[in-house]
Amino acid sequence: VIKTRPMDSAEAKARFTKFWHRAQLSGSTPVEAAQAAVAEARTGATPPELFKGQIINDFEVRLQAVLNRGHEGLRPEEWENFASLFGDFFYVNQLLLPQGKQATVDDACMDLKQLKELYDKIENGSVKKADDDAMDVDDAPSQRSPAEAVAQHLGDLCTSLSKCGSCVKGTPVSPSGSSGRPYPSGASGAPLSSSSGGYGPTNNLSGASGSSPTATGSKGGSQDASDQNPLSHPGALRVLYMVLFHPCLLDPDRSLEAHRLLRGFCGLSERAKEILATWLADLDIEALRNLLDAVQQYLSITFLESYHESGTLDDENELQEHVFDMFVARTSQLCKNALRVMDLIYRANAVRIERRRQYRREELTHGTAAMLDSDSKDGGGSSRYEVLKFEEFRNDALNETESVLYHDYHHTLYYDFYLAKENPLRLAGRMPQIPKTLAEIMEKSVENMYTFGLLEYNFCLDASAKCRLLMMNTRDQQREETRQEVMAQVMQGHRRVNPYLVIKVRRDNLIQDTLLKLGSLPPSAFRKTLKIVFEGEQGVDEGGVQKEFFQLLLEQLYDPNYAMFNYNADNKTYWFNLSSFENNLQYELFGALLGIAIYNNIILDIRFPIAVYQKLLAKDSQQR
DSSP, X not given: OOOOOOOOHHHHHHHHHXXXXXXXXXXXXXXXXXXXXXHHHHTTOOOOTTOOOOOOTTHHHHHHHHHHHTTTOBOHHHHHHHHGGGGOHHHHHHTTOOTTOOOOSSOOOOOHHHHHHHHHHHHTOOBOOOTTOOSOGGGSOOOXXXXXXXXXXXXXXXXXXXXXXXXXXXXXXOOTTOOSSOOOTTOTTOOOOOTTTSSSGGGOGGGOOOOOOOOTTOGGGOHHHHHHOGGGSGGGSHHHHHHTTOGGGGOGGGHHHHHHHHGGGTTOOHHHHHHHHHHHHXXXXXXXXXXXXXXXXXXXXXXXXXXHHTTTTTOGGGOOHHHHHHHHHHHHHHHHHHHHHHHHHHHHHHHHHHHHHHHHHHHHHHOHHHHHHHHHHHTOOGGGGOOOOGGGGOOHHHHTOHHHHHHHHHHHHTHHHHHHHHOGGGGTTOOOXXXXXXXXXXXXXXXXXXXXXXXXXXXXXXHHHHHHHHHHHHHHHHHHHHHHHHHHHHHHSSOOOOSEEEEEEOGGGHHHHHHHHHHTSOGGGGGXXXXXXXXXXXXXXXXXXXHHHHHHHHHHHHOTTTOSEEEETTTTEEEEOXXXXXXXXXXXXXXXXXXXXHHTTOOOOOOOOHHHXXXXXXXXXXXX
């Protein structure tokens, strides 16, 4: 029989208050929350750690004192009492909440004008000295400003938020001696592959799915886990919404405060991200753009300052391993937290894009005049359908640093291998695996403390950086496929294998020879390095023969006499010939050739209108 220590009245009251506050943030009325708290307290359940369990009766008085008299000056204890509200998870979420209302998945119930007014009062607030304060100025104890006090309490709370719910599980991994430098062949510490589950087809970045990742730490997305995590409810997310507009994000001199505030976005569940993105999507487009610019500024300054301080800009090629490791350990999580906020803005922009797409569909049905009239009645106007450009999410500082791209590629895909080397028990007996999709990368992102998050939040990369990452992945796959072929030849002895994809063609029958060859190959063959041989000609393909092969093939496929494509002289692009007698296999050949060219880092002169790429990116068949 386990004997428990009886609780005194103060402890029991604090315990009940924690359950009561959590129930209210979950959307219950105070009466319903009290009933639920009584029932939960009787079960002996562990109270939620985020809540302090205190009842502040003068909550509104503290808030109104700042709003009404903050600029005139408040006593130090008044400012401290008010600042302490930002450290209480329940009461900070009640700030500026209209009477009788609750935050919902569609509405944060937050007037941004009032929020900015409150921040302005705090930033410009003055402290009134006591009348009996006769001590000399030099002897007076130093007091922090109201802005510093609020930022301190809010930062402490965000640090606590980063550890709750679906946040980091286990100990962060910072592999020793794991820099962004390429591993020499056979070097100790290089990621190992296995024939059963190693890399090869499993590390294919080009086929990564863009599906929404599942929340870390909740198998199957169980409702119970969601209920236990307070950040899954709209009422508990208002504090993070307030953090997004904190003035320290706009001030480079207050980067330390911003570091602590952005921790709160670590490990948010999918539901929490969707709620915050929906709230942000309702902002005016300029307010959303200003928020993105503020986070971009913070990200660039944080990255470049640390990069300069580490001496990494002196000579990146001669960068010592331990210097780069220290730079990554100091900076990676700060940058990843900023990218998490940018991810919310990116999701909000995706919501606006979908709204615009729906608006255009309805516009075709009801007419432009009817839609404009409907929008004017709703009060939104056409500005509700303005969106941010994808280029605005690109970050030049990250894109231009090759060592960081290489580091993030390897420490994201081969995270399990580094984990196994550091502590094999962390894998719980399973074999190291390479993530196959973006969802799997996102799932491990929270516990991977040694990456900047460039693969999971790849909206910050430009086309050149993505191309370089794709080439890294291509080289890995080609090396693995070659290794597999050589191992098969060694194990089977008599079997002759070719580690290359060799296409032998005749110049006078180029298309048919290529079609027959590609149609007879298994999918695994396309992962090999390409070699082209023109029948009856001597030569070694070191890249020039490949280029000539693709140029000749494209000229024939684009030839008007072949009738696969129509040429538009106005915009100098090609479109599919609807009257073509060629079967679908010919077009599949064309697509396969483009894929092979990209995989082998061959640049082709492909001239299609933007509509082709939009259709390729379409998520459903109706959009295609």
